[in-house]
Amino acid sequence: xxxxxxxxxxxxxxxxxxxxxxxxxxxxxxxxxxxxxxxxxxxxxxxxxxxxxxxxxxxxxxxxxxxxxxxxxxxxxxxxxxxxxxxxxxxxxxxxxxxxxxxxxxxxxxxxxxxxxxxxxxxxxxxxxxxxxxxxxxxxxxxxxxxxxxxxxxxxxxxxxxxxxxxxxxxxxxxxxxxxxxxxxxxxxxxxxxxxxxxxxxxxxxxxxxxxxxxxxxxxxxxxxxxxxxxxxxxxxxxxxxxxxxxxxxxxxxxxxxxxxxxxxxxxxxxxxxxxxxxxxxxxxxxxxxxxxxxxxxxxxxxxxxxxxxxxxxxxxxxxxxxxxxxxxxxxxxxxxxxxxxxxxxxxxxxxxxxxxxxxxxxxxxxxxxxxxxxxxxxxxxxxxxxxxxxxxxxxxxxxxxxxxxxxxxxxxxxxxxxxxxxxxxxxxxxxxxxxxxxxxxxx
Numbered sequence: 001x002x003x004x005x006x007x008x009x010x011x012x013x014x015x016x017x018x019x020x021x022x023x024x025x026x027x028x029x030x031x032x033x034x035x036x037x038x039x040x041x042x043x044x045x046x047x048x049x050x051x052x053x054x055x056x057x058x059x060x061x062x063x064x065x066x067x068x069x070x071x072x073x074x075x076x077x078x079x080x081x082x083x084x085x086x087x088x089x090x091x092x093x094x095x096x097x098x099x100x101x102x103x104x105x106x107x108x109x110x111x112x113x114x115x116x117x118x119x120x121x122x123x124x125x126x127x128x129x130x131x132x133x134x135x136x137x138x139x140x141x142x143x144x145x146x147x148x149x150x151x152x153x154x155x156x157x158x159x160x161x162x163x164x165x166x167x168x169x170x171x172x173x174x175x176x177x178x179x180x181x182x183x184x185x186x187x188x189x190x191x192x193x194x195x196x197x198x199x200x201x202x203x204x205x206x207x208x209x210x211x212x213x214x215x216x217x218x219x220x221x222x223x224x225x226x227x228x229x230x231x232x233x234x235x236x237x238x239x240x241x242x243x244x245x246x247x248x249x250x251x252x253x254x255x256x257x258x259x260x261x262x263x264x265x266x267x268x269x270x271x272x273x274x275x276x277x278x279x280x281x282x283x284x285x286x287x288x289x290x291x292x293x294x295x296x297x298x299x300x301x302x303x304x305x306x307x308x309x310x311x312x313x314x315x316x317x318x319x320x321x322x323x324x325x326x327x328x329x330x331x332x333x334x335x336x337x338x339x340x341x342x343x344x345x346x347x348x349x350x351x352x353x354x355x356x357x358x359x360x361x362x363x364x365x366x367x368x369x370x371x372x373x374x375x376x377x378x379x380x381x382x383x384x385x386x387x388x389x390x391x392x393x394x395x396x397x398x399x400x401x402x403x404x405x406x407x408x409x410x411x412x413x414x415x416x417x418x419x420x421x422x423x424x425x426x427x428x429x430x431x432x433x434x435x436x437x438x439x440x441x442x443x444x
Contacts, residue, residue: 004212006135006189006198014128014153014184021052021088021151022162024174024221027080027144027243037062038146039088040134041126050126052088052103059110061088061103063119064126071101072115080230080244081260083147083221085163085172091156092123104159106172128153128185135189135208145243147220148174148190150202153183174221191216215411217243217404218422219436226261226270226385226402226435233257235296236388242408246399249389251279253296256289256306259402261435262382264375265341266444267360269432270385271424272400273334273407274311279394284311286335286398288346289386290378299390305378307370309335309348309355310390317346317370326355334407338429339383345369352416352426360429385435401425403434 021039037053043064051062058076063069077084087104094100097118103110119125127133135149150162157180164175177188180202188202194216198208219225227244236255239248247257259270272286291305300308301316309315311329314322327350329335336349338360345366347358354360358368375382389396399407405415405423416427422434433439 004136004210004214006208006210006214007132008187008198008206008208009132010128010130010185010206012184013130014186016124016126016128017093017122018091018156019125019128019151019153019183020090020155020157020161021086021149022157022159022177023086023149024083024147025054025077025086025144026083026147026219026221026224027227038086038136039149041129042131043126052086054086058114059086059103059105061101063101063123068123069101069119070115070117071103071110071113073110073113075105075110075112077105078231080144081224081227083145083174083224085159085174085221087157087159087162089156089158090125090127092119092121092125095121097121102156107159107163107165145217145219146191148177148188150177150188151182151186152180153186155181155183213409215406215409217406219404223436223438224261225404226259228387228400229258229260229384232293235293235298237296238388242399242406245402245404245406246275246408247387247397249394249396251395252392254299254388254390254392255293255296256285256300256308256386256388258289258384258386259400259435261437261440262380262384263339263341263435263440263444264382266440267338267340267342267429267432268435268439268444269336269338269424269428270400270402270435271334271336271407271426272385272387272398274329274331274397275399275408276331276397277311277395280391281394282311282330282396283389283391283394284329284387284396284398285309285316285390286337286387287348287385288337288339288372288383290373290375290380290383292379297392300386300388305373305380306386307346307372308386308388308390309337311396315348315370318373326350327353334425336424336426337385338432339385340369340432341372341375341383344372344374346372347429349426361431403436 403422
């Protein structure tokens with residue numbers, strides 16, 4: 001939702017004292033202050049708002065721009081690979097001030113606030129009134145993924161209406177809301193209809209209008225897809241965008257960034273599209289890593305447990321020595337990576353053609369493959385998809401498709417034969433799968 005938001009102006013007011021908002025969020029850009037609000041309503045011409053969001057400071061609730069109430073917490077939601085469930089439950093008719101606004105994260109109520117001011121009793125919010133309501137917008141845009149945004153008009157509910165604790169793992173997980181009385185302005189945005197992402201599934205027909213280039217992702221709270229990991233970025237110092245699937249490397253450092261999910265066994269496939277470079281020659285590297293980056297002068301493939309396909313047509317596989325049997329690539333070329341950890345083999349394709357006459361289905365024979373260090377002998381104990389540059393004065397731009405069907409905000413042109421419901425530009429080799437939690441549990 002990096003360049004998009006949804007909006008609706010109710011034709012009539014609902015209950016402006018009592019309501020519940022539930023939203024599942026992932027990959028938010030918590031470094032951007034003021035851009036983390038994911039649900040807002042204007043109070044007066046946009047100068048004041050009722051809002052809830054995640055900012056660089058933590059969880060933040062603003063009522064009439066803090067004139068009538070504010071809850072600010074320095075609790076940071078730092079796991080950008082995980083889905084968080086946020087519930088904001090309001091009932092200003094309550095006599096006890098702290099009962100008038102409640103916030104829950106993954107089923108647990110937040111009770112410790114750095115700023116804690118509650119609305120007066122019987123306060124009327126702009127929310128549920130006839131002003132414009134926005135999902136993923138304030139003065140800036142929510143940077144990340146959203147799923148199952150639900151609003152119940154007239155009730156202060158608990159999180160159990162929208163989630164539950166898994167009996168095996170103890171993890172808070174999504175539960176489809178059912179049997180709810182949604183009220184006049186209630187809605188449930190599932191984002192399932194790609195032709196109408198603002199479609200209300202509550203039965204109240206309170207549809208939202210899409211503004212910008214909102215994209216549908218297969219990533220959901222029930223099946224989490226890999227993205228790039230902005231938390232493992234100390235030496236690479238790269239910049240992330242598009243829900244942490246795009247990177248811009250740093251001009252003064254070598255290095256690489258990793259996928260959020262690692263692989264220890266099984267066969268996995270991903271695609272990376274170079275979207276640009278600057279500062280000199282094209283020094284892009286795309287591949288895998290099972291070694292922690294510990295220097296700003298180390299490049300992908302120069303140390304054991306890392307392998308990189310270099311834009312100049314070389315491959316580096318754990319030693320810094322180049323193998324020149326691959327084609328060069330540049331802006332708009334798509335590199336496919338097939339990682340076979342059942343046989344410790346790695347294959348690369350360029351625009352659908354496997355390099356070095358590689359055959360990812362050749363098993364232990366490893367036709368045209370690079371041989372990898374066994375997972376158990378690597379520093380991290382898992383392989384991650386990775387990309388970066390080989391130069392301290394150049395910048396490379398990459399966008400990854402881990403199976404959602406987009407490179408940044410650009411959709412694949414024609415889906416290959418993928419299987420298992422994921423969307424890639426080119427055919428996925430038989431027996432290989434997208435990197436998501438469902439496939440890790442089933443095939444990894």
